[in-house]
Amino acid sequence: MTSPTKKPRLKINGWLALDKPYGMTSTQALGKVRWLFNADKAGHGGTLDPLATGLLPIALGEATKTVNWAMDGRKIYRVRVAWGSETTTDDLEGTATATSPNRPNELQIASILPRFTGEIMQAPPAFSAIKIDGERAYDLARAGEAPVMVERPVFIEELKLNEATADFADFEIVCGKGTYIRSLARDIGRTLGCYGHVAALRRTQVGGLTENQMISLEKLEEMSHMPGQEALQGALFPIETVLDGIPALAVMENDAARLRQGQKVLLRGANAPVSEAAVLVRSGTDLVGLGEISQGALKIKRLFNL
Template sequence: MARRRKGRDISGWLVVDKPAGITSTAVVNKVRWAFDARKAGHAGTLDPEATGVLAVALGEATKTVPYVTDALKCYRFSVRLGAATTTDDAEGEVIARSELRPDDAAIAAALEAFRGDIMQIPPQFSAVKVEGERAYDLARQGEALDLVARPLWVESLTLAERPDADHVVLEMVCGKGGYVRSIARDLGAALGCHGHVQWLRRVWSGPFVADEGVTLAQIDALAHSEALDALLRPLEDGLADLPQLPATAEGAARLRNGNPGMVIASDVDFGDEAWASHQGRAVAVGIYKAGELHPSRVFNQ
């Protein structure tokens, strides 16, 4: 019999304003320790040197992680012009240089090609799997990888600042699976001057905003306290992009047992994905069909 993980049955979201110099996994482990939580996960990895929103889900909220991961995200980042690196960021070794420095007009024009539906090749140092192994492990062994381009939706990509000739600050809103380092690399190539990410901050991710996040220092200071519990946001925040359908009392009972349950629908169509609530709390996520929600995930709150 599998051994049951120790810890509290506590559910909700903690929005962490991740600092540079720590992995996303380490942040999740710290949050789990601070809450003494049985289960925890996060909605979208940030590179160790990146900062900003890292939304950590506890308990039943982990079932809503895919909906936050799939939501739009906003990144603000600086591109260092004139140099390409092995990692496409400032942590790598410089492998090419250029004295060319495009003006703002040239940069703004080049950004047009990176909006809408684009194809993007992940960085050599990334978590993409190649024949069962992580690309970054193979890259560290000196292998040159032929990674496959992946689709990405870029809602917007704008030139926010030009601090000096060597740097441009960009802001991008995109869908799931985007690599900011690839944007910097490919923009530098398009401009003929090379480029890599100098710094990166995830400003918001779905319903979660970095400036509303908790710091690691706060987590340490409030660990194992009711004050930390009070900072948890409800599980339902992770469902912000799905329509909410109130369930009848009988419908909620059926849904909790994994069966289709009656809901009160207004602006959803047959076959739409939605979540059912009862007395304001999420009961299940599923597909709406003819007055009932057919559950795919059930919440035990």
Template sequence: MARQRKKKGRPVSGWLVLDKPRGMGSTEAVSKIKWLFKAEKAGHAGTLDPLASGILPIALGEATKTVPYVVDGEKVYRFTVAWGAETATDDTEGAVVKESGDRPSRQDVEAILPGYTGTIMQKPPAYSAIKIDGERAYDLAREGEAVDIPAREVRIDSLVVVNHEDGRTTFEVECGKGTYVRSLARDMGRELGCYGHVVDLRRTVVDPFDEEDAVTLEELEKSAAEAEADIGDGDDEEAAMQLRLQARFAALDPCLLDTGEAMHGYPSIAVSGDQAKRIRLGNPVILRGRDAPLPTEDACAFERGRLVAIGEIAAGEFRPRRVFKI
């Protein structure tokens, strides 16, 4: 019988809403948070380009089971487009490939916005993380290969001008998953006949999380360093290290949001302790009373405010699909 590998890290769970700094990739950010919290498992809900700053929700432990629900949530971005040039990457990192001396007025820009709201077809940038035959599109593009990504359907609920001056326009967009802001800049620039590329990009919302929930990496590192500094070296180096880690976790863990926060807005039921035990064993529970929720594919069961499971409500029962540890 094969020996089971010992898990590395501690079984900490919850959501850390990181205000990701510009210049850092999403994978790097997740690795940094996982290291700070010494977590067994970590993942993020929606890639944010290194060029971009803002909300990057990072799930630890059991919270990783709720990642798909956050990925499906509404996103809000604020971004600035510089008119007059299109780049290979549709942002400031790529070489200029097309130029124009024309600059649109605010009225010109606002006139085309209705064509970019609702359900639209959008062609992702060549420099994107989309896989083509198992390879990332940006890797192929950097190697000089021609990258042709088919247009795909995306949903844009709102696109408005926030500011317009000096050949630049700042927008705010509310959109669904899979929307590329860089593609919006490219396509609007082409329609206006002046070209354009993104020079600043910030994500302010990944529903249900927003900037009020966010903490910066600098704040986390400062809290960890101050907590560890209060612990002396002592004669036992191993014991001192463990005390420093405990002090770090005591300082950082309050920054985590409960796993159940990710399911805000989904139908929910409150269950008793006995019902929670049944659900954690994978068994359904009968829902009684006139306040029982209507049938739905995605609902949550909570015991005293703690997420027990995600499942469906059908035929008067809650049927668990994803169960969460205490």
């Protein structure tokens, strides 16, 4: 009996602003989206914990070459911190490791927020994907070990208190790459002397992708049943969506052809940049790739095969 022929994967390029549902891992969400699009390549621009919801940027096709820029972009979160206990995972998933009857009032909370704004030192949660001697911290923690989590600098652009009750506080956080909101909840709770953990977390922005661009898995599934791929592909944003902070450089078609063959192109003229760590290279309306300028010469570092 002949086995059914596998449907060939499609070359689909662009970014999807997925509204990740509660209880699903980022890897599971990525797999579901890739299956719905039948895409040949897929990756995501920054992990969300299973108990978190909101914006999970998913790159399809050639957009996977820009994932690092998405991960480096500023992020906005809304978080509810529950007072009274600290947990093994610093969220609802873990078991309590310390408790306190103390509860902070709004004034007390507001008074300590400047300590957590700007560049601060932060130790990641023990249950995180940080590698320690080649092992994931969460694997060590699950095995009963106590991984030593080294503090590192992170940047909190804004930390705003939206609401405070006796048992919880709601915050909005604007931050940079590598910030752990669970660590922030833990450290605020310790500073207030009441302990705390994340009770709810939602991400609303990653770089150039925002909350009003998000789409749910349910909606994508509906669209996948429509004829053709037009509806699904209409949910995608261009590759350059996450490259807002990178200068664009236009080249002539003959120079674009040389760049695509791996050759350098000398930039001439009074306004030609002498050096630039990253530029988005275009030829007319076509994207060529991400390049680097050194000593007046342009070379492609990541070529888009569109």
